[in-house]
Amino acid sequence: MHSAASLGEIVARGKAVGNHRPWPRAVLDANAWRDAIARIAETDWTLLGLWGEAAAVHMALHDEAGGEIAILSLECPDGHFPSLASVRPSAIRLERTAADLFGLVPHGSSDSRPWLDHGRWPITHPLGNCIPAGGAARPYPFLAAEGEGLHQIPVGPVHAGIIEPGHFRFHANGETVVRLEERLGYVHKGIESLLVGATVERASQIVGRVSGDSTVAYAFAFARAVEAAAGIEAPARVQYLRALMAELERLANHFGDIGAICNDASFSLIQAHCMVSREMILQASEACFGHRLMMDRIVPGGVACDLDPKGAARLAALAGALGRRYAEFFELYDNTASLLDRTESTGILSSALVRKFGAGGFVGRASGRGFDARRHPGYPPYGDLEFDVAVRNDGDVNGRLLVRGAEIQQSLGLITQILDRLPSGPIRGPNPAVSAESEGMAVVEGFRGDILVWLRLREDGRIARCHPRDPSWFQWPLLEVAIEGNIVADFPLCNKSFNCSYSGQDL
Amino acid sequence: MRKTLFKNFVNPPLTIAGPSASPEAIAELAAKVDGTARKKLGRSLSIREVDAGSCNGCELEIHALNNPIYDLERFGFRFVASPRHADVLLVTGPVTANMCEALARAYNATPDPKWVVAAGDCACGTGVFAGSYACAGATGAVAEVVPVDLHIRGCPPTPMALLSGLLALLQASEGKISGALKT
Numbered sequence: 001m002h003s004a005a006s007l008g009e010i011v012a013r014g015k016a017v018g019n020h021r022p023w024p025r026a027v028l029d030a031n032a033w034r035d036a037i038a039r040i041a042e043t044d045w046t047l048l049g050l051w052g053e054a055a056a057v058h059m060a061l062h063d064e065a066g067g068e069i070a071i072l073s074l075e076c077p078d079g080h081f082p083s084l085a086s087v088r089p090s091a092i093r094l095e096r097t098a099a100d101l102f103g104l105v106p107h108g109s110s111d112s113r114p115w116l117d118h119g120r121w122p123i124t125h126p127l128g129n130c131i132p133a134g135g136a137a138r139p140y141p142f143l144a145a146e147g148e149g150l151h152q153i154p155v156g157p158v159h160a161g162i163i164e165p166g167h168f169r170f171h172a173n174g175e176t177v178v179r180l181e182e183r184l185g186y187v188h189k190g191i192e193s194l195l196v197g198a199t200v201e202r203a204s205q206i207v208g209r210v211s212g213d214s215t216v217a218y219a220f221a222f223a224r225a226v227e228a229a230a231g232i233e234a235p236a237r238v239q240y241l242r243a244l245m246a247e248l249e250r251l252a253n254h255f256g257d258i259g260a261i262c263n264d265a266s267f268s269l270i271q272a273h274c275m276v277s278r279e280m281i282l283q284a285s286e287a288c289f290g291h292r293l294m295m296d297r298i299v300p301g302g303v304a305c306d307l308d309p310k311g312a313a314r315l316a317a318l319a320g321a322l323g324r325r326y327a328e329f330f331e332l333y334d335n336t337a338s339l340l341d342r343t344e345s346t347g348i349l350s351s352a353l354v355r356k357f358g359a360g361g362f363v364g365r366a367s368g369r370g371f372d373a374r375r376h377p378g379y380p381p382y383g384d385l386e387f388d389v390a391v392r393n394d395g396d397v398n399g400r401l402l403v404r405g406a407e408i409q410q411s412l413g414l415i416t417q418i419l420d421r422l423p424s425g426p427i428r429g430p431n432p433a434v435s436a437e438s439e440g441m442a443v444v445e446g447f448r449g450d451i452l453v454w455l456r457l458r459e460d461g462r463i464a465r466c467h468p469r470d471p472s473w474f475q476w477p478l479l480e481v482a483i484e485g486n487i488v489a490d491f492p493l494c495n496k497s498f499n500c501s502y503s504g505q506d507l
Numbered sequence: 508m509r510k511t512l513f514k515n516f517v518n519p520p521l522t523i524a525g526p527s528a529s530p531e532a533i534a535e536l537a538a539k540v541d542g543t544a545r546k547k548l549g550r551s552l553s554i555r556e557v558d559a560g561s562c563n564g565c566e567l568e569i570h571a572l573n574n575p576i577y578d579l580e581r582f583g584f585r586f587v588a589s590p591r592h593a594d595v596l597l598v599t600g601p602v603t604a605n606m607c608e609a610l611a612r613a614y615n616a617t618p619d620p621k622w623v624v625a626a627g628d629c630a631c632g633t634g635v636f637a638g639s640y641a642c643a644g645a646t647g648a649v650a651e652v653v654p655v656d657l658h659i660r661g662c663p664p665t666p667m668a669l670l671s672g673l674l675a676l677l678q679a680s681e682g683k684i685s686g687a688l689k690t
Contacts, residue, residue: 120604126640137608157609160588162556162569165606186605187560190641206635212564212663256567269511275574276521282571292665293564332511503562 007045007061007068010036014072019438021228025058025071033074034082041087046358046371047474048443049452050084050091051467052098054128057081059091060441060452062358062377069377071441071454076104083109090357090474093505101192102128113141116185116506126193145171145179153488157186161492164502168491175487180480187506195466200226200300200432203463207453208295210468211504216242216249217446218468219298221453224379225466226300229440229457230432234302236423239380241303244315244418245285245294246444247411251322252281253447254404254411257499261401262333264492265342273329277322284318287311302428312419319415326408333401343398347482347494350395357474361449362407363498365391366399373445385417397497434461446471448501470504522578525674526667532657532675551583552677555593555617559610560603560636560647564663565627569597571666584673590616595676596623598655600630601637601647614653622676625649626669628662635662 005013013035014026028036040047040061048060048069058073074081083106084091095106096115103125105112119138123130150171157165167183191210195203207222208215220242227234234242259274282292288311289297297304307315333339351368358364360371370391374382390406392399434457441454449471456464479498483491556569572579573586587593590613602610614623625648628634632648644651659672 118605120607121640122604123640135604157606158557158590158613162558162566162586164558164561164563164566165609186609187558187603188605188641189560189562189601189603189636189647190639191636193641194636194639202635209562209564209635209662212562213567215562215564256570269508272575273511275571276576279571279574279576293567293663295564295662328511332508336508501563 004042005039006066007063007070010039010072011070017073017439019229019436020071021231021438021440023069023071023441025073025439027073027075030074030082033072036072037082037084037087040084044355047084047088047090048358048450049454049467049469050094050098051454051469052102052104052127053465054102055079057098057104058454059084060454064371064376067376079103080105080107082107085109085111088356090477093477094473097507101126104128114138116188118185126190127196140183142169142183143179143181147173147178149173150178166502170488170491172488175489177483177486177488177491180483180491182476182480184476184502185506187503189503189507191507192465192467195463198463200457200461200463203466204299205296207466207468210507211470211472211501212293212295213253213501214249214446214448214451214470214504215293215295216245216298217444217451218453219296220246221442221444221451222455222466222468223298223300224442224444225440225453225455226432226457227440228442229438229455230434231438232301232430232432233380235425235427235429236381237425238302238427238429240418240422241307241427242298243381243385244307244415245289245297245303246446247414247418248281248285248315249294250447251408251411251415252278252285254408255281257496258401258404260499261343261397261493261496262339264496265339267336267339270329270333273325277325280318280321284314288315300432301430302426306427307422312422315415316419319412319419323409323412326405326412330405340398342490342493343401343497344396346397346490347486347497348394348396349478349482351393353478353481354395357478359449359474359478360445360471361447361475362400362403363475363478364449365389366403367395368393371450373443373450377443379442379444381418384421385414387414397493400497434459437464448472448499449475468507470501472500472505476500476505521575522581523576525582526671528675528678529668529671532659532672533678535657536675536679551585552594552622552673552680553585553587553592554595554597554673555587555590555613556597556599557590557610557613558599559606559630559649559652560601560642561599561627561629565599565630568663568666568669569599569626572669577666577670579670579673582674582677584677590614591618593617594621594680596621596653597626598623598630598649598653599627600625600649601632601634601639602630602643602649602652603647604641604643607643607652610649610652622656622680623649623653624657624659624672624676625655626659627664628660631658631660633660
């Protein structure tokens with residue numbers, strides 16, 4: 001292979017897979033797969049995802065500068081594949097997951113511990129060659145930290161607040177965190193297994209519950225992936241209504257997050273105001289779309305309910321009111337030195353790591369990585385709408401809070417534009433039917449970052465395989481880095497500023 | 508900050524009137540009321556929330572109970588950080604195989620008398636994840652792992668649904684439900 005091969009040239013070296021849309025997928029042989037890994041090492045291509053099948057492994061890559069996206073696949077009949085971990089550490093947990101779910105062993109990975117499989121399932125390799133298992137917990141060897149005066153603090157899986165379960169193992173020297181290691185997988189629900197053989201309608205409900213706070217974005221991504229596989233585009237009004245719901249979801253979550261971050265710095269006044277703003281959005285969502293979180297409102301081929309003029313007027317008024325509320329509490333935030341003292345220079349994350357892991361959302365954008373899936377690769381209707389992508393370089397808790405603040409303002413602007421330009425027309429397009437096995441992929445910007453959904457439809461239209469990839473996969477590992485050298489008491493603050501999804505990554 | 512605080516003094520409260528206790532919840536609880544619980548728990552209930560596998564949708568709505576609009580604390584409820592301080596375990600599900608032991612331990616750490624509330628369709632065994640290999644028992648229902656006193660349905664249950672279920676629990680703990688049954 002040419003030493004500086006482009007992503008397109010690597011794809012051309014493999015066997016192209018027909019009926020894969022909108023980006024190409026190629027099946028490589030083992031040598032070409034190894035060459036591709038060597039080439040990735042030289043590039044800044046982002047790993048968008050890595051997932052398994054019974055006897056194959058796939059990776060999605062994004063060359064942001066060249067504007068190319070492609071999926072590379074390797075058949076692994078012997079149950080192993082050359083690992084990507086040494087060139088893209090963001091692949092480590094995804095590869096461990098492929099090993100747990102499919103029994104596919106990544107050769108050359110630095111970490112062979114199980115990830116989602118805690119030894120408690122009645123079977124092993126549930127999606128591969130599954131065999132009955134004992135269902136008894138296995139001990140988990142945490143990484144060591146050695147030195148004088150170090151002690152361990154185990155936290156979780158059940159935490160003190162109303163949050164999801166996961167285990168954090170701190171090694172601390174007095175107050176200072178020397179090492180944090182996460183152990184996740186506690187809320188693994190077997191989602192990818194449930195999706196196999198499901199109808200598209202049922203699968204849409206399941207994918208919409210991969211991470212409840214991003215239900216709109218997941219349903220959006222799933223619908224777009226199904227429509228890509230079927231080779232159809234949803235009608236214009238549908239595109240706008242989907243974006244409207246997605247921006248409402250972003251707003252509700254950003255308000256909630258900003259309030260929660262301030263609350264973790266013991267400034268509950270802002271939290272009270274943010275919670276009221278969030279509640280205003282949820283009540284408006286229920287009035288306009290019939291569900292507070294807008295679950296199951298986006299469906300493949302369309303949206304489940306239309307917006308009437310009364311609803312549009314309510315949302316326009318809401319956008320105005322939220323803008324005023326935001327300005328008020330932002331002034332309060334900016335003028336409270338004791339609060340800024342907690343958020344500034346706490347939990348700093350470097351730009352280099354964010355790029356290496358392809359971390360999206362406010363985690364990436366607060367550390368100088370301006371990726372936003374609404375812009376690149378982009379999807380309708382955002383090409384017709386004006387918005388800025390907020391990027392900062394401070395990389396601390398304050399930076400992640402302020403990126404959310406800037407995104408609140410952008411989303412309010414987007415909602416106003418969407419309501420002004422809402423096209424008329426049907427809210428359901430043609431049913432996304434297929435006549436042969438077809439594959440589709442979509443990337444959608446949720447509030448937390450880019451969500452990827454890849455799927456293969458069977459000839460009868462049911463799901464053969466579907467993999468939803470949460471943005472948290474590439475953010476969780478960086479939390480371990482951001483907390484290093486900070487004090488244990490600042491962990492809740494750092495954790496909240498990341499607000500990664502447990503359910504989204506545990507699947 | 509003074510401006511904001513002053514405005515909060517002069518503006519009317521945002522809190523809305525609470526719902527009445529859910530009739531379904533009263534019916535479910537009526538059979539389970541016992542006198543000792545009533546005497547010990549009194550007028551206020553401490554809640555420990557345990558996410559045993561949810562998609563986090565239920566947590567969002569449980570969080571909302573604490574906002575100034577629903578203001579759960581005015582009824583005598585408060586969320587506590589440890590099951591050892593709790594009278595009520597508010598459990599969301601589906602209970603995953605990986606969370607089974609943690610839930611059982613949280614239950615055992617909660618002093619008697621205690622109540623367990625299963626919140627959300629998944630916790631009730633009727634959610635979209637029922638039947639998965641990774642869920643406890645056949646459905647992942649909380650009742651497959653620990654005894655459940657009250658079910659609150661919904662995907663996710665709205666704050667009002669959660670509130671009216673919890674208010675029925677408060678009445679039960681005060682003995683109002685069993686009292687009503689006697690007369």
